[in-house]
Amino acid sequence: MTFAPNPTMAVEVIAYNRASRALRKEFDLLQCRVYAEPEQDADPAPLHDPALDALSFYICADDGRVISYTAVVSKTIRHGMHTFSITGLSHVMTDPAYRGRHLGLRTVAAATRCIERSSADIGLFTCDPPLAQFYERAGAWPVVPDVVLIGSRDEEALSSATLKKVVLMRLLSTKARGVGSSFTNATIDLDLPVGQFL
Template identity: 50%
Template sequence: MSVMKSDLLSMLPYRQTSDQVRWDIALLMHRVWPSSPAPTQGAIVPEEHDSALDALSCFIYRANRLLSYAAVLHLTLSHVGQTFRMAALSCVATDPDYQNQGLGSLVVSAATRCIENSHADIALFTCDPPLAAFYAKAGWPVVSVEVIGSHDVGALSSTELGKVVLLRLLSEHAHQHAEAFANTTISLGVPLGQFV
């Protein structure tokens, strides 16, 4: 089975999504990564994204069930004495019962187009090494870079998490500083526990 005509791809700022959509996102995250907390009916709807990251949600529903999700996060990055607007993919997930149907490719492609058409200077995120080939099909190359959440003790890092880094230079400003994004460490400057 593959993507159906009835599948609806939606894009909406996360802060504008309904409580039901947020609950469905949290449930999907738990189904894909059981170590993430399971949402409880009647409880406060969990927030998947820090409001400071101005998340854009890309998602597919079929018959009122959330099947696939990806978010685009936005932040400002300071690197080599320069400021860059960064967009990052985050929380890419497809319901285990509906994988291998092209749904993940659809949300990643939509999110990638949003990033390409944004004002971002660079696009960056991390993934498990076996998934790199999947993202390469959407135009995301793996680079020799380490990403750290911040310079604080205990900050997450791509190396310690066993992740590969995918990076695209989008703007002229980024291309002018291309050498600064090769074989380097990039600090996201995010609070402890956050990462992309």
């Protein structure tokens, strides 16, 4: 293992694209434990598209295993007549053996603080409806019931409506708040490759 254990269980952060192969493997292994997937022998696909410039917030157990994870991903979109930088949470997960210890709350809170201090115009992502209260508590993320996210305009693109996800959004910049009405009863195109979503 090329990274040190974390005896204090502090939230650590690293740019995903710069993480060591060993650390990325730990992120992958956590995902396998969370979703009860078999461990892959070959190198799996990366958790995040390199173009989304993910920041990884994670907590390790004493033995060096990653046990909680949240990423912040970023991109630029066009909405109406304006271009906005958006950022959102992705791949929020905690090892089932460590649930109930508020580790997920801590990684989401740290990631949310990063978003709040960033130059992003909009914080934006989706979750399953039962998890909305968790994100409200961890980072004051409100559900915006009149907004639909679509991966792209492609027929095969994912959408919050068809996936039955709720949209969580915060207008962060003066620019975004100044045109806040354009995000009411709105469909927001994330301009992502087919199969990707936030």
